[in-house]
Amino acid sequence: MDNNRPIGIFDSGIGGTSIWAEIHQLLPHEQTIYLADSKNAPYGQKSKAEIIALSIKNTEFLLGLDCKLIVVACNTATTNAIQELRAKYNLPFIGIEPAIKPAATHSKTQTIGILATQGTLNSELFNKNVEKFQDTKIIEQVGHGLVQLIENGKINSLEMIQLLESYLAPMIEANIDYLVLGCSHYPYLIPQIKKILPPHIQIIDSGEAVARQTQNVLKEKVGFSSIENRKPIFYTNSNPKVLSDILRNQYEIIEKDF
Structure with a gap:
């Protein structure tokens, strides 16, 4: 079923796992795929054009994994690129802004x-x-x-x-x-x-509010997963040990160049 496709989450590195944790806690039956673009962290000192290009790259990666919704778990990417992402792609995007x-x-x-x-x-x-x-x-x-x-x-x-x-x-x-x-x-x-x-x-911080918004969008536009107990998937393109440490070594980390 379409509803059972995963939720994609990306950030300029490991920080967005703070958002992922809130989403996973509120929506434990949803499959989540987290993308840490640590190779290009931090985004905060890059130009708007660079941030948009990186956000498109991350989105394309998650779309290749058949995500039904994408959470931009990065304040810098949200404030600089989410309007372009929403204009370019036909699926819901949820951003994160300072509260x-x-x-x-x-x-x-x-x-x-x-x-x-x-x-x-x-x-x-x-x-x-x-x-x-x-x-x-x-x-x-x-x-x-x-x-x-x-x-x-x-x-x-x-x-x-x-x-x-x-x-x-x-x-x-x-x-x-x-x-x-x-x-x-x-x-x-x-x-x-x-x-x-x-x-x-x-x-x-904005984590809980982003999780609630994700729940609302699933309810109104996308639909909830009917499959339980699927493990979250984590991808990183640099320094998998730091991501593993922040997740307390509970999950498999896939290192992949993207």
Whole structure:
């Protein structure tokens, strides 16, 4: 049956597994195929044209595996390429954007922080969203170097802690009460971030919202799988050990050049 085709998920590396985990938890009967384009990580410092080209390459790979829906589990790829993907291909795409709305809506200090890549913060889509919340002061910070450290398995390194401290200090001084994580890699840094932030500052990422949206699109447009207990499949084009470590060696990793 058509409904039993897999859900495809791609990211510029291993970070989108934070999105995959939320989808897998909410929709355990759905077959998922995850694509880590680690060879080209990070996307955040590439041009819009490069990001679109890489997103098309990833989409073509997942379409070759007969995916019924594609989740762009990368803020940079969503904000720079999802409109082009939706125009080019006849299947649903679900994107991920920084969760500005819940942070701005609930902020009592009317000051929030956003930690994201250069590509996301510079994108037209991101800036259109920011314009909707002119009553809120938004402290933007590019997370230079964070994705590279995560991709190299250095989540708990001293260098990581020092970078996070330098990025978060101005936000703390500005009296933020919400921190928005604007990159799917960054949820893996939440334990380190919590050690730096005062306890009253809440951290928001987009994983749960993306999973709910995936569920909604399946219900309204695509249909749910009727086959249970199919194992997720993971592909990477670089450094399979880091992907395996982040998944706690629970799943088979296929290394393939794409």
